[in-house]
Amino acid sequence: MSTADTGTGPGTVTATPVVSSREEVARKPASVANLAIGFILLVCGLFIVVDLIQLGLARKQQIDDTNVAVTNIAHALQRHADDALKSADVSLIGMIKLVETEGTGPRGQGHLAALMGQNANALPQINAYFAYDERGRSLVDSTPFYVQQDVSDRDYFLFHRDNPGRDAHVGPLIKSRTTGSWIITVSRRVNHPDGSFAGVIVAALDLEYFKTFYDSFDIGKEGLIFLGTNKGTVLVRRPLYEQYVGKTMIDTQIFRDHIAKNASGLVTFRSTVDNKIRLTAYDHLQHYPLYVFVALSKQEALSGWVEDTIMHACGIGVLVLTLALLGWRLVRQIRLRARTEVSLREARDSLNELNATLQRLALEDGLTGLANRRHFDLALQEELSRATRNASSLALIMIDVDRFKQYNDIYGHAAGDECLRQIGRAVKNVSRRSGDLAARYGGEELAVLLPNTDLAAALEIAESLRHTIDALKIAHAGNPVGNVTVSAGIDALMPARADDLPETLIRQADQALYQAKRQGRNQVCAATDVL
Numbered sequence: 001m002s003t004a005d006t007g008t009g010p011g012t013v014t015a016t017p018v019v020s021s022r023e024e025v026a027r028k029p030a031s032v033a034n035l036a037i038g039f040i041l042l043v044c045g046l047f048i049v050v051d052l053i054q055l056g057l058a059r060k061q062q063i064d065d066t067n068v069a070v071t072n073i074a075h076a077l078q079r080h081a082d083d084a085l086k087s088a089d090v091s092l093i094g095m096i097k098l099v100e101t102e103g104t105g106p107r108g109q110g111h112l113a114a115l116m117g118q119n120a121n122a123l124p125q126i127n128a129y130f131a132y133d134e135r136g137r138s139l140v141d142s143t144p145f146y147v148q149q150d151v152s153d154r155d156y157f158l159f160h161r162d163n164p165g166r167d168a169h170v171g172p173l174i175k176s177r178t179t180g181s182w183i184i185t186v187s188r189r190v191n192h193p194d195g196s197f198a199g200v201i202v203a204a205l206d207l208e209y210f211k212t213f214y215d216s217f218d219i220g221k222e223g224l225i226f227l228g229t230n231k232g233t234v235l236v237r238r239p240l241y242e243q244y245v246g247k248t249m250i251d252t253q254i255f256r257d258h259i260a261k262n263a264s265g266l267v268t269f270r271s272t273v274d275n276k277i278r279l280t281a282y283d284h285l286q287h288y289p290l291y292v293f294v295a296l297s298k299q300e301a302l303s304g305w306v307e308d309t310i311m312h313a314c315g316i317g318v319l320v321l322t323l324a325l326l327g328w329r330l331v332r333q334i335r336l337r338a339r340t341e342v343s344l345r346e347a348r349d350s351l352n353e354l355n356a357t358l359q360r361l362a363l364e365d366g367l368t369g370l371a372n373r374r375h376f377d378l379a380l381q382e383e384l385s386r387a388t389r390n391a392s393s394l395a396l397i398m399i400d401v402d403r404f405k406q407y408n409d410i411y412g413h414a415a416g417d418e419c420l421r422q423i424g425r426a427v428k429n430v431s432r433r434s435g436d437l438a439a440r441y442g443g444e445e446l447a448v449l450l451p452n453t454d455l456a457a458a459l460e461i462a463e464s465l466r467h468t469i470d471a472l473k474i475a476h477a478g479n480p481v482g483n484v485t486v487s488a489g490i491d492a493l494m495p496a497r498a499d500d501l502p503e504t505l506i507r508q509a510d511q512a513l514y515q516a517k518r519q520g521r522n523q524v525c526a527a528t529d530v531l
């Protein structure tokens with residue numbers, strides 16, 4: 001490519017700049033790959049976070065639901081126990097009234113036995129009714145088999161004997177001496193007309209009645225139900241282990257910190273017996289000093305949630321793995337594309353470098369490094385057109401080494417080549433303007449093209465060139481001067497028409513050179529001097 005195209009003058013050979021910023025090329029796809037990795041990680045992370053939040057909410061919901069369920073069960077049990085005791089107690093009040101009105105004679109006892117039988121049949125919770133005199137001996141009971149008993153040592157008997165109050169007394173779980181069943185006693189005091197202690201009437205509530213009801217609730221394998229007194233004694237327990245019945249809970253933390261202080265409540269606690277965490281609700285009976293206590297295992301309550309969590313984790317795991325796999329393939333494709341792009345750019349850069357070298361070689365003389373003849377011809381044509389357009393002067397110096405044939409003969413062809421190289425460097429240094437072009441015209445003949453230069457200026461340059469080469473003092477035994485000299489012919493013209501031929505300028509400069517040779521060599525002649 002001629003520099004005329006770029007306007008920098010025909011003397012400069014420019015090659016297409018080679019883009020070799022490989023990092024820059026690689027950085028862009030690398031950042032795309034990083035973006036893709038970041039995006040995939042973000043999506044996977046979001047999936048996991050959203051699922052964790054959902055699982056957390058589901059877990060909380062499950063616990064809330066269990067708390068509601070346990071509270072409802074506790075309330076139902078409290079109402080059930082309260083109603084069972086209340087109806088038994090109401091029946092006792094009727095019997096007390098009958099005994100205190102009719103006395104404990106045969107007639108009174110008959111009426112009392114009838115009333116006891118009616119109530120025992122009507123109330124499913126009643127195991128039996130018993131009436132005892134002031135010494136604790138049996139008077140009447142509702143059992144089909146009358147057995148004389150002494151209950152003077154029983155808790156309820158001692159309580160009423162020692163307490164003049166007329167309220168009902170709920171005793172601990174005991175084994176009936178008459179029926180052999182486990183019973184809870186509700187008892188009331190019978191007074192003589194003067195208010196002194198006349199005995200007690202006892203309603204024995206069947207443990208089985210409570211147990212059957214408590215068994216109807218689904219509380220899991222680790223659930224607990226207690227019915228206990230406000231003094232901490234356990235009356236009924238599910239599951240029923242007899243070693244716990246009658247024991248006191250008064251020293252347990254849940255009783256001390258919660259049941260003893262509040263009417264009802266909800267609490268999560270870790271059992272000191274089996275170390276299980278339980279969601280627990282307790283509720284005190286409205287009319288009797290008892291409470292119910294229901295506890296559901298937290299682990300069992302969350303078992304459904306745990307199953308869901310495992311399913312979710314598997315689902316999310318598969319999803320995240322699939323995403324990661326797709327993402328990995330995507331990133332691999334991006335990186336592959338990036339590498340291909342880099343390779344293509346490298347190939348293009350190498351090609352550009354090669355092109356530049358070829359271009360340079362196509363326009364450069366291999367021996368002297370000056371522009372070659374082809375380059376010179378193109379530049380001359382271009383500069384002539386430019387000079388025509390700009391109405392400027394174009395000068396040409398044709399240079400020929402004097403007696404060079406002899407030089408070759410004396411010093412050899414290789415020395416002749418070296419001599420030409422030295423002269424080439426000198427010629428190159430003399431033409432300093434960017435538009436100037438120093439070329440090897442052919443053989444030992446060189447040319448310097450000088451745009452915007454008139455004859456006088458060209459003459460000066462040519463003289464300077466001749467002096468410079470003379471000053472090199474390259475020994476030449478065949479030259480009378482003793483060293484290598486050159487002759488130069490110059491011409492300058494201001495082309496009037498676009499079709500002024502380059503040959504004209506060359507011919508005239510060449511003729512001037514011939515004149516210089518004829519006149520004795522080692523001199524400069526202008527075309528105007530040609531005879």
Ligand SMILES: Nc1nc2c(ncn2[C@@H]2O[C@H](COP(=O)(O)OP(=O)(O)OP(=O)(O)O)[C@@H](O)[C@H]2O)c(=O)[nH]1
Nearest residue numbers: 400401402403404405406408413414416417443444
């Ligand atoms: N070493 C060398 N010699 C060359 C090269 N090109 C041309 N020559 C020689 O240059 C010589 C030119 O000789 P001539 O044209 O007879 O002219 P001359 O001997 O220089 O005599 P004048 O020009 O009359 O002073 C020839 O012998 C060519 O072989 C080259 O690249 N290297």
